Structures are given as C-alpha cells and as structure tokens.
Amino acid sequence: MIDVKHLSKSFGDHLVLDDISEHISEGEKVVVIGPSGSGKSTFLRCLNLLELPTKGTITFNGTVITDPKADIDGVRRQMGMVFQHFNLFPNMTIRRNITLAPVRTGLMKQEEANDTASALLRRVGLEEKADAYPGQLSGGQKQRIAIVRALAMKPKVMLFDEPTSALDPEMVGEVLEVMKELADEGMTMVVVTHEMGFAREVGTRVLFMDGGKILEQNEPHAFFANPQQARTKEFLSKVL
Amino acid sequence: MDLAQTYELWRALMVEGDANWWQTFFVRFYQTFIEANRWQSYLEGVGVTLIVTAVALAIGVVLGILVAMVRTAHDQQRPGRPKNPVLGILNIICKVYVTIIRGTPMMVQILIMGLVVFASSRNFTMVGALTLGINSGAYVAEIIRGGLMSLDSGQMEAGRSLGLNYIDTMRFIVIPQAFKAILPSLGNEFIVLLKDTSLISIIGGQEMVYFARNIVNRTFDAMFPLIGAAVIYLILVMIFTWLQGKLERRLRQGDRR
Numbered sequence: 162m163i164d165v166k167h168l169s170k171s172f173g174d175h176l177v178l179d180d181i182s183e184h185i186s187e188g189e190k191v192v193v194i195g196p197s198g199s200g201k202s203t204f205l206r207c208l209n210l211l212e213l214p215t216k217g218t219i220t221f222n223g224t225v226i227t228d229p230k231a232d233i234d235g236v237r238r239q240m241g242m243v244f245q246h247f248n249l250f251p252n253m254t255i256r257r258n259i260t261l262a263p264v265r266t267g268l269m270k271q272e273e274a275n276d277t278a279s280a281l282l283r284r285v286g287l288e289e290k291a292d293a294y295p296g297q298l299s300g301g302q303k304q305r306i307a308i309v310r311a312l313a314m315k316p317k318v319m320l321f322d323e324p325t326s327a328l329d330p331e332m333v334g335e336v337l338e339v340m341k342e343l344a345d346e347g348m349t350m351v352v353v354t355h356e357m358g359f360a361r362e363v364g365t366r367v368l369f370m371d372g373g374k375i376l377e378q379n380e381p382h383a384f385f386a387n388p389q390q391a392r393t394k395e396f397l398s399k400v401l
Numbered sequence: 402m403d404l405a406q407t408y409e410l411w412r413a414l415m416v417e418g419d420a421n422w423w424q425t426f427f428v429r430f431y432q433t434f435i436e437a438n439r440w441q442s443y444l445e446g447v448g449v450t451l452i453v454t455a456v457a458l459a460i461g462v463v464l465g466i467l468v469a470m471v472r473t474a475h476d477q478q479r480p481g482r483p484k485n486p487v488l489g490i491l492n493i494i495c496k497v498y499v500t501i502i503r504g505t506p507m508m509v510q511i512l513i514m515g516l517v518v519f520a521s522s523r524n525f526t527m528v529g530a531l532t533l534g535i536n537s538g539a540y541v542a543e544i545i546r547g548g549l550m551s552l553d554s555g556q557m558e559a560g561r562s563l564g565l566n567y568i569d570t571m572r573f574i575v576i577p578q579a580f581k582a583i584l585p586s587l588g589n590e591f592i593v594l595l596k597d598t599s600l601i602s603i604i605g606g607q608e609m610v611y612f613a614r615n616i617v618n619r620t621f622d623a624m625f626p627l628i629g630a631a632v633i634y635l636i637l638v639m640i641f642t643w644l645q646g647k648l649e650r651r652l653r654q655g656d657r658r
Contacts, residue, residue: 211558213479238564248559252577261573262563314563 162187162318162349163208168217170203177203179373181217185318190350192360192381195370196396201353204370205322208351209240222317238266241311245323247303249295249310255282256291259310268314281309285339301332305339312343319343321352357401361385369393404431433625439616446609447633453530453598453608458591460534465541468495472542473549477557477567495542502539508600510536515604526608529601537594544590548583549575581652588645592638599634609633 163185170178177200185191193201206212208219210226210233218227226236250258259281260274269277282288285305295303304324311319321340325333337359344350344363354360360367360381367384369377369392377390385401388394408431414420415428434440475492478484502510514532515525522528552575560570602611613626620626 209562211562234561234564234566237562240562242559242562244555244559246553246555248553248555250556250559250574250578252574252581262560262565265569265573266564311563 162189162222163351164220165208166218166220168204168207168219169215170200170207170212171215177373178207178214181373181375183368183375185349185351187317187349188347188365190344190352190363190365191368192364192366193351193353193368193370194355194357194360194396195368199370200373201368201370202322205320205351205353208320209237209242211242234266238262238268238314239317241308241314241316241319243304243307243311243319243321243324245327247295247300247307247327249303249307251295254292254294255287255298255306258295258306259313262310263313266314274313277313278309281312282306284342285309299332300328301335304328304332304336308336308339308343318349318351321350321354323353323355325354325356355400357385357397369396371396404435408432408436429620429622429625432620433616433622433629442612442616443609443629443633446607446612446630447637449526449606449608450595450598450637453526453533453601453606454591454595456527456530457533457537457594457598460531461537461541461590461594464535464538465545468499468538468542469545469549471495472546474567499539499542502536503543507533507536507597508603511600511604515601515606525605526601529598529604529606529608533594533597533601536597537590540590541587544583544586545579547586548579551582552578584645584649584652588641588649591645592641595637595641596634599630 165181165183165185168178168181168183169176179200181204193204195201203212207214210219214227218225220226221236221240224231224236226233249255250261253261256275256278259278260269260271263269263274263277264271268274279288279291282291285308287302287305287309290298290302290306295306298306308319308324324340325336328336333356337356340350340352340359341363352359352364362381364381366378367381368375369384369388369390371392377388377393378384385397388397408428411420411424412428412432415425420428432439434443471488471491472495475485475488478488511529511532515528519528556574556578557570560574561567565573598606598608599610601608602614605611609630613630616626617623
C-alpha cells in the first residue's frame with residue numbers, strides 16, 4: 162500500500178531521515194517508537210508530504226506521490242492524519258470541522274456529510290457536541306473529534322502523530338480506545354507513539370527508529386520480549 | 402439682546418482693551434465658530450475628512466490584501482520545489498513598495514504626489530486621498546501578513562492533510578482566524594489614517610485643517626480654530642474606537658471561548 166524507497170530528509174545541514182526503505186501493507190498497524198529527535202514524526206509527515214523528502218520516492222497504491230506532478234490533494238484525501246495538538250479549527254463548530262473537507266472536496270453533499278458526522282460522533286460518544294466549539298471541549302474529546310474528522314474523508318490509511326502526548330493522563334485511555342476500535346475494523350494505521358502498551362496490544366509490527374534510521378523491527382511480542390540491538394535494549398529499559 | 406449684538410458690543414470693548422476674561426473668550430469663540438456661519442466649514446471639513454479616510458482606507462485595504470497575498474503565497478511555497486517565477490517578480494515589487502512607503506515620511510510622500518506627480522491636477526483632495534491610500538496599503542499589508550503568519554502552522558497543516566487545497570484552507574480556516582487577530586491593529590491603522598488626513602492640507606486638500614487655517618487667516622486668532630479642530634478629531638476618534646470595541650466583542654462572542 163505504501164512503499165518507501167531510499168527516503169532521506171534534511172533540514173538545512175541536519176540530516177533527519179537517513180536512507181529509509183520500508184513497505185506498509187494494507188491492514189497493517191505499524192507502530193513507530195524511538196527517542197525524541199529520532200526522526201519518527203518526520204517519517205510520518207513525509208508519508209502524506211507535510212514534509213517534502215529531500216531524496217527518495219514514496220508510492221501510495223501505485224501512485225508515486227513524491228513526483229512533483231502528483232495530485233497531492235487527491236492523495237491526502239485518502240490518508241487521514243491525527244496530530245499531537247489536535248489542530249481542530251477553533252472558528253467552527255464540531256459539525257463543520259468534520260464536514261468541511263468532505264463537502265469542499267466534493268466527496269459528499271452537505272446533508273450526507275452531516276449524517277456521516279452524526280454517525281461518527283455517535284460512535285465516539287460525542288454526538289451531543291456537534292454544535293459545540295473546540296474551545297469548549299477537553300483534550301481527550303478534541304482528539305476523538307480530530308480522529309472523527311479524518312475518518313469523515315473515508316481514508317484508506319490513518320496516520321497518527323503522537324496522538325496522546327499532549328493529553329492529561331486520565332484522557333489517554335479514551336483516545337486509545339477509539340484507536341483500538343479502528344484497528345479492529347481493519348483500518349491500515351501508522352502510529353507514532355510513546356504508549357508501549359498500545360504498541361504491544363494493537364500493533365502488528367513495531368519499528369524502532371534512532372538517528373534517522375529504522376534500527377530494528379519485529380512483531381510486538383518478539384520485539385518487546387527479545388530486542389536485538391543494544392540501542393533498542395537501552396531505550397526499552399528506560400521507557401518500560 | 403441677541404448673540405450677534407453682544408458680540409459686536411464686546412468686540413468693541415476688546416479692541417479698546419477693556420474686555421474681561423469672559424468677554425474676550427466669548428468674542429474669540431463667536432468669531433471662530435459662529436460669525437459668517439463658520440461652523441458650516443468645520444462641518445464640511447469633517448465630511449471631507451471622513452470621505453478622504455474612506456477612500457484612502459478602501460485603497461489601502463485592497464492594496465494591503467493584494468500585497469499580503471503575494472508575499473504570503475511566495476513565502477509559503479514548498480521548499481525543495483522550483484519557485485514560481487511570476488510570484489517571485491511580484492514579491493520583489495511588493496517588497497520595494499513596502500520598503501519605500503515605510504521608509505519615507507508621509508509628509509514628503511504627499512508633497513511629491515501633489516507637487517511633482519500630479520502637479521497639474523486641480524483636485525488636491527483626491528490626490529491626497531490617493532496618497533494616503535497608497536501609504537496605508539503598505540502598513541495594512543504588513544498587518545495582514547503578520548496576522549496570517551501568527552496563526553499556528555498546525556491549522557494550515559490540518560486543512561491540507563484533509564485534502565483541502567491551498568485556497569480553500571486559506572479561505573475557510575486561516576483567513577477567518579487571522580481576521581479576528583488583526584482587527585485591533587487594523588482599527589489602529591484606521592485611526593492613524595483618520596488623523597493623517599490633516600496632512601493633505603499642505604498641498605491644498607480641502608479638509609478640516611484647511612478650513613481651520615482659513616479662519617485663522619480671517620480672524621488672526623490661531624488658538625480657537627486649531628483647538629476646535631483638535632476637539633473634533635478627538636470626538637471622531639473616540640466614536641470609532643467605541644465602534645471598534647463593539648465589533649471586537651461581537652466577534653469574540655462568535656467562538657464562545
């Protein structure tokens with residue numbers, strides 16, 4: 162589904178991603194972990210071109226999206242993204258936050274989008290918030306709305322950039338719960354997170370990044386039970 | 402005994418040096434504002450001041466939006482991709498415009514426009530309004546650009562990540578939020594503009610200061626006409642400040658934060 166070849170990214174002289182090649186198949190739940198500054202967020206943001214790669218190619222369902230002629234808006238419509246800081250639009254109601262993109266991109270008519278929004282909100286238990294503004298919600302509620310907003314575009318893959326890192330501890334659970342349900346429904350997911358429990362329970366594959374490279378990867382149980390690299394062991398000993 | 406008679410009587414006293422403080426005050430006030438219906442020229446001056454402000458504001462806002470759009474679009478081009486050459490040229494033009502306008506005094510700009518560029522024009526009021534508009538455009542452009550750039554980049558990213566194009570993201574997400582953020586500075590610019598209309602009298606623009614100075618020339622009394630003009634400006638500014646406050650409060654209610 163997503164094929165990454167020789168991906169490098171530098172900010173000025175600083176090399177953040179160093180020649181990464183990786184393949185993500187449909188239905189996979191790939192969890193990316195690693196110390197801060199390891200390039201994991203940049204890797205995720207390259208997948209939908211919020212960061213432009215310096216070198217390398219990314220192919221999504223047969224389209225080379227790193228080609229300057231690629232229809233990047235069209236590609237992004239199929240890739241949902243959830244941010245660490247929610248990035249809801251504070252000037253709109255929740256309903257409009259959710260329906261703006263489907264309606265403006267011609268995916269749905271307004272009524273259909275409203276129905277979709279209501280159904281999705283019901284699923285995350287926030288249907289009564291449709292006419293509220295983001296400023297009136299808690300962090301956990303905002304992040305659940307942000308997930309719903311991305312889902313309203315009916316994406317084929319969901320990218321999560323540290324979705325629980327900005328939340329108060331008691332709100333982390335409600336967001337992870339929504340993500341788990343999504344995973345159970347078969348959504349392809351790439352998740353950058355510090356939640357090791359989530360990686361173990363939901364992930365089908367764990368990538369460990371450090372210094373702009375994927376140092377080690379494995380299915381979660383083997384990864385946590387039996388890390389191979391010294392750097393991985395050191396990292397896990399600090400976070401577990 | 403009506404006011405005109407009182408005026409004649411007390412003015413005679415004043416000429417002979419026998420008038421008391423109150424009588425002198427009355428005479429000077431009367432000849433500044435009432436005699437020969439001079440209050441009408443202040444009123445006319447206020448009208449011209451408001452028209453000039455409105456014309457200059459319209460020019461300034463249009464220019465400001467255009468310049469801010471060019472400069473923001475240029476700066477937000479994706480790094481690593483070839484730059485749009487047309488945008489590059491427009492950006493240089495906009496930068497030169499903003500630099501020249503902000504780097505030279507308003508008074509000099511008005512003199513150049515009135516005595517050099519439009520030297521053969523007879524409508525100095527509108528030449529003045531045009532100059533003020535061009536001047537204001539540079540400041541409005543920087544205010545708008547600042548507002549657009551001050552917005553959290555996550556808002557633009559969220560819009561684009563949903564598949565919205567650049568224009569839609571600007572229109573529905575960035576600009577409505579930036580507008581609320583820049584409203585105080587924009588109101589401030591408007592008030593500066595309103596007061597700066599007084600400068601166009603230097604090239605013969607017929608607004609309030611022009612009429613006030615005419616009256617000074619007739620009555621040989623500078624204090625009353627000029628303080629009168631100052632009071633009128635102050636009242637105008639206070640009215641607009643109040644209106645601006647109302648608008649800001651209404652916009653804040655909108656997002657109920």
